[in-house]
Amino acid sequence: MRQEEMIAQIETRIDELASQIKKAAIQGASRVRNAKGFYDIEQEIVGICRGFAGSITGIVLASILDDQEWENEKVDLFKGANLRCLGKRSVVVETLSGVEIVVEAEYLAPKKSKKSKGRRKKRRRRHGTGVFPALMALGIMYKCTPSLVSETARQVVESCSVDEAQQSLARRGIVMSVKKAWTLSKAFATDAIAATDRLLANGPDGDGEFTGLRVVACVDGGRVRARKPRRRGPIPKGKKRRGYNTPWREPKVLIIYVIDEEGRRDKRFMPIIDGTLGDADCVIALLVGYLRLLGVDQAAQLVISGDGAKWIWNRVGDIIKGVGIDEKKVFAIVDFYHAVEHLQEVADLMTGWSKQRRKKWVTRHRKLLRRGKIDDVIIAIESLIGKGNAKKVRTELKYFDKNKTRMRYAWFKKHRLPLGSGAVESCIRRVINLRMKGAGIFWKEENAEGFLHMRSQFKSGRWDEMVMRTLNAQAIPAAA
Numbered sequence: 001m002r003q004e005e006m007i008a009q010i011e012t013r014i015d016e017l018a019s020q021i022k023k024a025a026i027q028g029a030s031r032v033r034n035a036k037g038f039y040d041i042e043q044e045i046v047g048i049c050r051g052f053a054g055s056i057t058g059i060v061l062a063s064i065l066d067d068q069e070w071e072n073e074k075v076d077l078f079k080g081a082n083l084r085c086l087g088k089r090s091v092v093v094e095t096l097s098g099v100e101i102v103v104e105a106e107y108l109a110p111k112k113s114k115k116s117k118g119r120r121k122k123r124r125r126r127h128g129t130g131v132f133p134a135l136m137a138l139g140i141m142y143k144c145t146p147s148l149v150s151e152t153a154r155q156v157v158e159s160c161s162v163d164e165a166q167q168s169l170a171r172r173g174i175v176m177s178v179k180k181a182w183t184l185s186k187a188f189a190t191d192a193i194a195a196t197d198r199l200l201a202n203g204p205d206g207d208g209e210f211t212g213l214r215v216v217a218c219v220d221g222g223r224v225r226a227r228k229p230r231r232r233g234p235i236p237k238g239k240k241r242r243g244y245n246t247p248w249r250e251p252k253v254l255i256i257y258v259i260d261e262e263g264r265r266d267k268r269f270m271p272i273i274d275g276t277l278g279d280a281d282c283v284i285a286l287l288v289g290y291l292r293l294l295g296v297d298q299a300a301q302l303v304i305s306g307d308g309a310k311w312i313w314n315r316v317g318d319i320i321k322g323v324g325i326d327e328k329k330v331f332a333i334v335d336f337y338h339a340v341e342h343l344q345e346v347a348d349l350m351t352g353w354s355k356q357r358r359k360k361w362v363t364r365h366r367k368l369l370r371r372g373k374i375d376d377v378i379i380a381i382e383s384l385i386g387k388g389n390a391k392k393v394r395t396e397l398k399y400f401d402k403n404k405t406r407m408r409y410a411w412f413k414k415h416r417l418p419l420g421s422g423a424v425e426s427c428i429r430r431v432i433n434l435r436m437k438g439a440g441i442f443w444k445e446e447n448a449e450g451f452l453h454m455r456s457q458f459k460s461g462r463w464d465e466m467v468m469r470t471l472n473a474q475a476i477p478a479a480a
Contacts, residue, residue, distance in 0.1 A: 013052060020048045021048055050097040053096075065104065065134055071105070074137045083110060083111065083130070086107045091135070094145065094176075095145050095147075142183065146467075150463075154454075156185040157185070157451065191470050193449065195469045199473070216259055218254065220307065221250040222432040223437060224437050225246045225443065229242065252275060252282075256291065259303075273457070275427075281315075297324045297326075305335060307334065307338040308334055313402075340362070340369070342399055342400070343377075349393055373410075374408070382397060431456050
């Protein structure tokens with residue numbers, strides 16, 4: 001399509017839009033005299049504008065696809081991919097405005113395999129259906145524009161359920177089934193994770209974002225229910241399937257943020273939040289990848305904060321080695337409030353104490369802990385061995401003894417370092433508990449992994465950044 005032709009089509013649509021809006025406005029101004037009427041006329045005007053946006057998007061897309069030389073370049077990328085070109089085909093594409101447009105693009109289908117003659121079974125080929133290379137290059141997947149896919153996935157992530165997301169989309173003129181909304185979200189999540197993994201694998205490119213800054217990294221685990229089909233055993237009477245088990249899984253979440261000289265979070269830098277259903281090594285590798293990407297080796301300080309979980313502190317050395325930072329710049333801090341909870345555990349083990357005495361003991365040693373007198377706290381706990389459950393008291397004693405260097409709270413406070421890991425606790429609540437955990441909510445592990453990644457990006461304010469990264473890294477088959 002030549003530029004003159006495209007401009008002519010756009011001008012025609014503008015004239016049609018102006019005519020429709022004038023008609024709606026004149027009728028509304030002459031007849032509307034109540035709230036319902038004004039509500040309806042506003043909805044009508046918005047709908048007209050939405051349709052205009054969809055038609056203009058269609059004109060732009062058609063103009064792009066008319067560039068045959070560019071489209072041939074995209075088709076050539078699939079040479080050797082066991083595909084054959086079937087020429088131009090019409091395809092319906094859904095847009096963000098809810099309008100469907102019809103365009104023509106080169107279509108590639110799998111080559112026919114040489115099989116013995118006989119009746120063909122109607123089943124989906126293992127290697128999938130064909131592709132439209134030009135549409136793929138523009139980020140159009142499942143016959144939906146990239147903006148529509150992004151907005152659908154974002155709404156699914158933000159809403160309490162896919163049904164609620166579908167209703168929210170419908171109010172904006174985007175009508176689709178619950179199944180399609182979920183399918184688009186899952187596909188987008190898969191591509192988003194692949195793009196992020198590729199970015200982290202490539203490592204830093206020049207000076208990172210954290211050069212000369214004070215960086216805090218926290219990790220912790222939450223809980224969700226997985227859904228795993230039963231492979232063995234009899235099928236229950238009256239049922240067609242064996243059903244499924246719902247074991248608890250521990251998704252691990254990380255947050256990385258910047259603090260200023262006063263120890264407060266620097267709001268000029270958006271935090272990085274992400275998570276995985278993998279084991280401790282997986283989340284530490286993810287953390288190292290982000291820290292390396294943002295150049296934490298050039299940071300002024302790196303604070304690693306968390307509770308007393310062994311899987312965190314046993315891997316601090318791996319983090320330091322992985323990011324290549326000077327060990328003197330790294331400070332490991334056990335969350336102060338988790339430490340206080342362990343003091344309460346010790347007091348609760350004293351069966352002969354009254355409630356008031358327990359409270360008094362915890363308050364006193366909490367103050368000692370805050371002032372950095374960890375040795376006095378350890379001595380006090382040692383003196384309680386034999387006055388309660390000795391085995392459990394010794395377990396609590398080991399907790400404080402092993403984390404002595406991470407509980408120098410007076411020194412940390414003096415140097416304006418955070419004493420708590422509340423940031424990651426908040427992430428667990430906002431990312432997992434408010435959407436992924438609840439009565440009757442069960443996840444297939446692959447779906448939970450993608451959803452956890454997308455919701456982390458949404459809650460950190462980095463959704464658009466993730467979308468651009470995903471679109472730029474969209475996978476295209478390499479030539480054989």
